[in-house]
Amino acid sequence: MALPTKPKGREGSPWTGLWAVVAKEMADHLTSARMQILEILIVLTAVGTGYAALQQISGSGNNEEQFLFLKLFTSAREPLPAFAGFLGFLVPLVAIALAFDAINGEFNRRTASRVLSQPIYRDALLLGKFLGAVFTLALVLAAIWLLVMGVGLLGLGLPPSGEEVARSLLFLLATIAYGGFWIALAMLFSTIFRQSATAALASIAVWLFFAAFWEILVSLAAQSLSPIQFGFLEEFLAQTQLRLTLSRFSPNTLFAEATMALLRPAVRSLGLLLPFELEGAVLGAPLPVGQSLLLIWPQLTGMIAATILLFVLGYVSFQRREIRT
Amino acid sequence: MGNLIIETKNLTKKYGDFVAVDSLNLKVHQGEIFGMLGPNGSGKTTTILMLLGLTEPTSGEVQVLGFDPSRQPLSVKSRAGYIPDQVGFYDELTARENLMYIAKLNGLPRSEAYKRIDEAFERVGLSQVADQRVGTYSRGMRQRLAVADVLIKKPELIIMDEPTLGLDPELAHEFLKLSRELADSGITILLSSHLLYQVQEVCDRVGLFHRGRMVLEGTVNKLAQDVLGAGYVVRIQANGSQAGFTETLKQIPGVANVEFKTPDTYLLKATKDLRTEAARAVINAGGQLKSLDLETPSLDDIYNAYFSEVNHGITHETKRA
Numbered sequence: 273m274a275l276p277t278k279p280k281g282r283e284g285s286p287w288t289g290l291w292a293v294v295a296k297e298m299a300d301h302l303t304s305a306r307m308q309i310l311e312i313l314i315v316l317t318a319v320g321t322g323y324a325a326l327q328q329i330s331g332s333g334n335n336e337e338q339f340l341f342l343k344l345f346t347s348a349r350e351p352l353p354a355f356a357g358f359l360g361f362l363v364p365l366v367a368i369a370l371a372f373d374a375i376n377g378e379f380n381r382r383t384a385s386r387v388l389s390q391p392i393y394r395d396a397l398l399l400g401k402f403l404g405a406v407f408t409l410a411l412v413l414a415a416i417w418l419l420v421m422g423v424g425l426l427g428l429g430l431p432p433s434g435e436e437v438a439r440s441l442l443f444l445l446a447t448i449a450y451g452g453f454w455i456a457l458a459m460l461f462s463t464i465f466r467q468s469a470t471a472a473l474a475s476i477a478v479w480l481f482f483a484a485f486w487e488i489l490v491s492l493a494a495q496s497l498s499p500i501q502f503g504f505l506e507e508f509l510a511q512t513q514l515r516l517t518l519s520r521f522s523p524n525t526l527f528a529e530a531t532m533a534l535l536r537p538a539v540r541s542l543g544l545l546l547p548f549e550l551e552g553a554v555l556g557a558p559l560p561v562g563q564s565l566l567l568i569w570p571q572l573t574g575m576i577a578a579t580i581l582l583f584v585l586g587y588v589s590f591q592r593r594e595i596r597t
Numbered sequence: 598m599g600n601l602i603i604e605t606k607n608l609t610k611k612y613g614d615f616v617a618v619d620s621l622n623l624k625v626h627q628g629e630i631f632g633m634l635g636p637n638g639s640g641k642t643t644t645i646l647m648l649l650g651l652t653e654p655t656s657g658e659v660q661v662l663g664f665d666p667s668r669q670p671l672s673v674k675s676r677a678g679y680i681p682d683q684v685g686f687y688d689e690l691t692a693r694e695n696l697m698y699i700a701k702l703n704g705l706p707r708s709e710a711y712k713r714i715d716e717a718f719e720r721v722g723l724s725q726v727a728d729q730r731v732g733t734y735s736r737g738m739r740q741r742l743a744v745a746d747v748l749i750k751k752p753e754l755i756i757m758d759e760p761t762l763g764l765d766p767e768l769a770h771e772f773l774k775l776s777r778e779l780a781d782s783g784i785t786i787l788l789s790s791h792l793l794y795q796v797q798e799v800c801d802r803v804g805l806f807h808r809g810r811m812v813l814e815g816t817v818n819k820l821a822q823d824v825l826g827a828g829y830v831v832r833i834q835a836n837g838s839q840a841g842f843t844e845t846l847k848q849i850p851g852v853a854n855v856e857f858k859t860p861d862t863y864l865l866k867a868t869k870d871l872r873t874e875a876a877r878a879v880i881n882a883g884g885q886l887k888s889l890d891l892e893t894p895s896l897d898d899i900y901n902a903y904f905s906e907v908n909h910g911i912t913h914e915t916k917r918a
Contacts, residue, residue: 282668282670283668283669283670283671283672284671288671288704289701289702289704292698292701292702293702295701296698296701300687300689381685381686381687381688382681382683382684382685383685383686383687384685385651385679385681386679386681386684386685386686386699386743386746387699387702388651389649389651389674389678389679389681390674390675390699390702390703390750391670391671391672391674391675391702391703391704392671392674392702393670393671594652595646595651595652596642596643596646596652
């Protein structure tokens, strides 16, 4: 309860020492064996899926198509999923690995009281650790983004258009935001659970829940809450609508939708499209970047809002925590 | 006496119904070593955390170096160093990197940080191993590193929680000598311990903690007089009498109490040094005197005497209730 509730404010800025913490965290992450293993994993994924995508693209012989570069991220060749799909799977793991022992690790190593007896607030430690993890993730993802672009340049032999660069950069940003959600979640658990292993397991359990079980639960819930009794169109619509809404509580769904809209310019809606809504549309014609961004705006803000919410919960839990172990 | 460095008024900390620190009035002056002594769970660590603003007092006032730790924690923490019990370091970093992080958290410019870190290593005698990973350090080295760690902020006050815990007697002695040197250079030191015999040689004043209260306070000699009722303890080893010497010794004028410790060993408590009289009494009684020592009052004795009184008091009360 280091946060004084008295009317008079605290002395000095809560961010004193923030950048010292960020620098230390990034240095720790980038040299840790844990990160190096994950980096190798992601680089292999990038090269593997990029190469598979290249084969797929040149195999199809359809080189007239627009947005070849974006296809690098999205086209897949059995049995490998596409790179974007892989990231949706791997980024949470990396994020959890970066943050699951952020706070309880300090307590277990008995460094917490020593660090907090320096002239900094707990705010700086917590935010510093969060930013350190986010920047590390951003650095790794940016390197991989460049790698995929490099593979593309070599393999396709033509430079990406401005539109493609903009879209893939937005995809990079969305991936970082998605990672931020998992970092905030792992960090919340690291303030709640005293054991790092428990925090890691809890984070992985949540990840598994959303990755494997959420969709099943959503279909069950949609079928029972909004059953199709008479086969009317309205019933089908209501059920699908409910299913979509529930499904969007999962960060995985939000990320998948954001990815789809950003990397497939032809996608013009993430919800239901009724035939009359397509009247006058040129099917298959790509949307401009701005319109795609507008399309995924709710998904992006949703992910960021969830991240902030989790961070705030972690903040409250950390501020309330007694320093003595 | 120098300036007041620490002052608390009716400082109280409650965890729910449990009172961890109860109306503590503590005064520590500049340049002295004050020992907070007491069993585990007597409120020492909680007091320390409140002094540093790491936990909020439930009521009462605290002033550390002229600042209120809960309102101006940064001012307090940039001037006061804290060595927690079982201090931890980042094992995978070198000692220098560990200190560099602390220097950065204190907002020291890089060149100043390098200078102070070198000085601190020099002072605690770790210059040779400064670039080794802390994981390779022994317990004694870690404890010295902890001192270096607080020295880089050039503290006016150092607070140590159980600093000698887990050190062997020689290392503990060495560590306390280092503390004495620091105090002599003008740094005020507040340390807590339950290893009384170790800290009594180094503390200028001590406070005895019991169930959240500071029940006794003063120099070790003053406490001995207050609690043991007598300032001098003579240990006598003698044999040659069937009946023992207890009665003989008790008859010496000025003896407060005679305790039969082990066969042939007696503890004589008195208000003055009665060695000559005791020796004469033993020899006159036909005994053989084997040894005769004046014991300095030990904090352990004071402590045991005090708490056996307190516990008796409690058992009487419960019986009456």
